Amino acid sequence: MSPSAHGEITLLLNRVSAGEQEEYNRLAELVYAELRKIASHVMVAESRDHTLQPTMMATEAYFKLVDQGSHNWQNRAHFFAVAAQAMRRIMVDYGRKRRSLKRGGTSRRVELDEAANVALDSHEDVLALDEALTRLGAIDKRQSQIVELRYFSGLTEEETAAALGIGLRTVKREWAVARAWLHAELTRGPG
Numbered sequence: 001m002s003p004s005a006h007g008e009i010t011l012l013l014n015r016v017s018a019g020e021q022e023e024y025n026r027l028a029e030l031v032y033a034e035l036r037k038i039a040s041h042v043m044v045a046e047s048r049d050h051t052l053q054p055t056m057m058a059t060e061a062y063f064k065l066v067d068q069g070s071h072n073w074q075n076r077a078h079f080f081a082v083a084a085q086a087m088r089r090i091m092v093d094y095g096r097k098r099r100s101l102k103r104g105g106t107s108r109r110v111e112l113d114e115a116a117n118v119a120l121d122s123h124e125d126v127l128a129l130d131e132a133l134t135r136l137g138a139i140d141k142r143q144s145q146i147v148e149l150r151y152f153s154g155l156t157e158e159e160t161a162a163a164l165g166i167g168l169r170t171v172k173r174e175w176a177v178a179r180a181w182l183h184a185e186l187t188r189g190p191g
Contacts, residue, residue, distance in 0.1 A: 007076075008026075008030060009027070009030050009031060009034070009076040009079070010075040010076045012026055012027035012030065013027065013075065013076065013079055014075075015027075028062075031062065031065075031079070032058060032059075032062050034080070035058040035061050035062055035083060036054060036055060036058040037154075038058070038080070038083070038087070038152075038153055038154045039054035039055070039057040039058040039061070039087065040054040041154040042054075042057070042087060042091070042151070042152060042154065052090075052091070052094045057087060057090055057091075060086075060090050061083055061086040061087050061090060064086040064089075064090075065079070065082060065083060065086060077155075077159065077162050077163030078163065080149075080153045080155065080159075080163065081145070081148070081149055081153065081163050081164075083153055084148040084149050084151075084152035084153035084155075085148060085152070087152045087153070088130065088133075088148060088152045091126045091130075091152075092126060092127060092130045094126075095126040095127045095130075096127065128186055129182070129186070132182050132185040132186055133147060133148070133182070135185065136178060136181060136182065136185075139181075140174075140178075142164065142166075142174060143174050143175075143177060143178035143181070144178070145164060146160055146164070146171060146174050146175050146178055147175075147178050147179075147182065149163055149164070150175060157171050157172055157175065160175075
């Protein structure tokens with residue numbers, strides 16, 4: 001998405017939040033396109049037998065965000081930070097449904113990909129990541145937010161820094177620490 005579209009989303013979010021409903025259609029068009037791109041990015045890391053499609057994920061995330069109509073979006077970064085949480089919830093809910101349909105087993109431990117994106121092989125991996133992120137959030141909320149923004153919203157390190165109002169160096173450092181912590185959590189044995 002071009003920088004001008006990023007600015008346009010922020011402007012439209014502010015106008016719609018201020019009650020200018022005539023801007024809603026243009027906002028919906030831009031936001032849905034961005035959510036679809038993010039969902040496609042997230043779904044690339046999923047296994048081939050994954051039945052949750054990017055379009056369905058983007059649509060569900062969009063409706064979850066729109067249902068929060070009374071929310072005052074500060075800017076594009078704030079909107080997509082909330083979108084990251086919505087996409088995480090969608091993937092976790094999907095994983096739980098699939099697990100209960102399959103066998104009702106427990107989540108298994110997986111390795112966290114050391115690249116910028118986490119590669120998850122199954123819905124159970126998403127559940128293990130969600131549990132680990134919840135534990136990380138109890139220890140360091142900002143690191144958990146950085147992982148959400150980087151993985152579930154596909155934001156760059158620069159965009160993540162802007163969304164959280166922190167420096168790029170801080171994001172890089174916290175991202176590295178969070179990945180290392182998650183790797184240890186996801187690969188350790190039971191107990």
